[in-house]
Amino acid sequence: MSRGLKKSFELLEKSRKLIPSLTQTFSRAAYTFVEGAFPVYAASAKGSHFTDVDGNEYIDYLCGLGPVILGHAYEKVDIAIKKQLKKGIIFSLPHKLEIDLSELLCEIIPCSEMVKFSKTGSGAATGAVRGARAITKRDKIAYCGSGGVWHDWYAAIISRNQGVPEFNRDLIYTFDYNDIDGLEYIFEKNPNEIAxxxxxxTIFEKPTNSFLQKVKKITKQNDTILIFDEIVTGFRLANGGAQEYFGVEPDITVLGKGMANGMPLSAVVGKTEYMKIFDDVFFSTTYAGETLSLAASHATITEFKEKPVIKKMWENGNMLIDEFNNIAKEQALEIALTGYPVRMRLVCKDTNGNDSILMKSLLIQEMVKRGIFMHPGVEYISFSHDQEDIKKTIDSFADAILIIKKAINENNFESYLKGNPIKPVYTVIKPSEKANPTK
Ligand SMILES: Cc1ncc(COP(=O)(O)O)c(C=O)c1O
Structure with a gap:
């Protein structure tokens, strides 16, 4: 039974005076959910569930924005952190854990021969790009992804780009997933210039027509470095990430999120011939060798090796997708979970086939009321989610969809929506014609 959201809203009011944008991470801000109908502050979490500050419990399909891959407060990881805590957090010299974890990563990630740690995915991504620029002595980047990299080189091409020097935009050329012609065009127009x-x-779409193999071939032909951003796909698609799943090895990979079950750790890994550049490239930060995160990551990856983590996540995700999509079909609504069972996208379309923000807002509102916390864009599953969670989610969806039907039949989403419709964190702005002639 719901205990209301009073404390959440009180804290939200306090934060308006103290915290710009109300949060440290835009994707966690109240306005990215249905503000007014959603909890705003979390208090604690265990396994696949979390509890908000008012004492309401939810099945968590956002998993801390992806990192919580084994589950919240996962015992083996927590024990490793506590054990290390007693010995110290960060030292004046490197710690052996840097070597132990690097060995483990080289064992499990196909392209990994050397490892450089950092703290955030954005930091690792920026380090990898800097390395590629240094190796090739070129500045331009061909980019394909969902974003999420907040440092200047990528932030230049999104709507929230204030403070980012404009020249960065002229260095990024975007291409669409599975659009090999688009990538070829970029190389044609920028010969010997793409670092x-x-x-x-992969994001949600699957590669077709040997897309990844062709990308790799093009990079080789052009002496360009191929970097995979496996910050989300790493430790999700397979133990060795998407490169293992699809059998295509990049030159360099960036990892983050799931690698330490929520502790702040990221890494650039890759072939020795490329990673050696970091002997000289300035990619260095005080906290990169902080040992609680290294210990957490070591315990997390060991669990991946010893338990069928990936298998269980795929199985439960598949069950969720199948049953969820069946219910939507029965109700003849274009609502679906698409993508991969371990990284799903929630899609809600109106009768014209257009994405419906109102329908999606109402759906996630009705789910959260029933104790199911879903994100408007991406849903993650962890090793701790079990069949009982899936069943409860399905039962809740079967209930919630009836409200959506009513709203559609009455053509009146507004009266059912108890808060503001969801808002995207940013949109990708079209790079200038000069910067991106393929678009
Ligand atoms: C694909 C991808 N790459 C990189 C990042 C950046 O990671 P971080 O937020 O840890 O800087 C994200 C974050 O959402 C992401 O989804």
Whole structure:
């Protein structure tokens, strides 16, 4: 039974005076959910569930924006952190854990021969791009991905780009997933100028027509570095990430999120011939070798090796997708979970086939009321989600969809929506004609 959201809203009011944008991470801000109908502050979490400050419990399909891959407060990881905590957090010299974890990563990630740690995905991505620029002595980047990299080189091409020097925009050329012609065009127009192809090996769409193999071939032909952003796909698609799943090895990979089950850690890994550049390239930060995160990551990856983590996540995700999509079909509504069972996208379309913000807002509102916390864009599953969670989610969806039907039949979403419709964090702005002639 709901205990209301009073404390959440009180804290939200306090934060308006103290915290710009109300949060440290835009994607967690109240306005990215249905503000007014959604909890705003979390208090604690265990396994696949979290509890908000008012004491309401939810099945968590955002998993801390992706990093919580084994589950919240996962015992083996927490024990490793506590054990290390007793010995110290960060030292005046490197710590052996840097070597132990690097060995583990080289064992499990196909392209990994050397490892450089950092703290955020954006930091690792920026380090990798800097490395590629240094290796090739070129500045331009061909990019394909969902974003999420907040440092200047990518932030230049999104709507929230204030403060980012404009020249960065002229250095990024975007291409669409599965659009090999688009990538070829970029190389044709910028001969010997592209430092790297930086891409997510997959987002929600599956590669077709040997797309990834062709990308790799083009990078080789042009002496360009292929960087996979596996910050989300790493430790999700397979133990060795998308490169293992699809059998295509990049030159360099960036990892983050799931690698330490929520502790702040990221890494650039890759072939020795490329990674050696970091002997000289300035990619260095005080906290990169902080040992609680390294210990957490070591315990997390060991669990991946010892338990069928990936298998269970795929199975439960598949069950969720199948049953969820069946219910939507029965109700003849264009609502679906698409993508991969381990990284799903929630799609809600109106009768004209257009994305419906109102329908999606109402759906996630009705789900959260029933104790199911869903994100408007992406849903993650963890090793701790079990069949009971899936069943409860399905039962809740079967209920919630009836409200959506009513709203559609009455052509009146507004009266059912108890808060503001969801707002995107940013949109990708079209790079200038000069910067991106393919668009
Ligand atoms: C694909 C991808 N790359 C990079 C990042 C950046 O990671 P971080 O937020 O840790 O800087 C994100 C974050 O959402 C992401 O989804």
């Amino acid at each position: 790297c192809v930086f891409m997510e090996p």
